[in-house]
Amino acid sequence: MFARLSLYDDGSLLAKLQVRPTWVDQIKENQLNDESLVACFQQVKEGETSEFRLDSKGVLCFRGRIYVPKDSDLRQTILKEAHGGLCTMHPGGNKLYHDLRELYWWPRLKREVMEFVGKCLTCQQVKVEHQLPSRLLQPVKIPLWKWERVTMDFVSGLP
Numbered sequence: 001m002f003a004r005l006s007l008y009d010d011g012s013l014l015a016k017l018q019v020r021p022t023w024v025d026q027i028k029e030n031q032l033n034d035e036s037l038v039a040c041f042q043q044v045k046e047g048e049t050s051e052f053r054l055d056s057k058g059v060l061c062f063r064g065r066i067y068v069p070k071d072s073d074l075r076q077t078i079l080k081e082a083h084g085g086l087c088t089m090h091p092g093g094n095k096l097y098h099d100l101r102e103l104y105w106w107p108r109l110k111r112e113v114m115e116f117v118g119k120c121l122t123c124q125q126v127k128v129e130h131q132l133p134s135r136l137l138q139p140v141k142i143p144l145w146k147w148e149r150v151t152m153d154f155v156s157g158l159p
Helices: 023-033 035-046 072-084 093-101 109-119 121-126
Strands: 002-007 013-018 052-054 060-062 065-067
Touching (some): 035 060, 072 093, 072 109, 109 121
Antiparallel strands (some): 052 060
């Protein structure tokens, strides 16, 4: 998080906060160190490709999305934050893929997203497929007279 304070002549104070993910810098650094992307950077500089371009920060983008280089730690960090971060609630594989593909791109993105969600313990415990099906509900007979039938439920085996 970056904070910027401005003090004006009339005594007013303006505070501006800017939040940006730290992995954008990591992506840029890894892109520059990735030998397989040297050809892509060269094509962008020469203007030979229409699919790759550099954004205003110098990050390589593929079709308007940030190209994440082949770094499994960085990719796992992005997946963890997008799937189980403070602002998300374990979206399913399709939702997570659609959210990520708006900003990021790497080869086999969908496959990695599905594998990541498939290994999430929380998602596996909550999924409907892993829940026991409920039985049919038995309706309770409505008595004709008050106190015609009295029932009690006993709870036992509490910890």
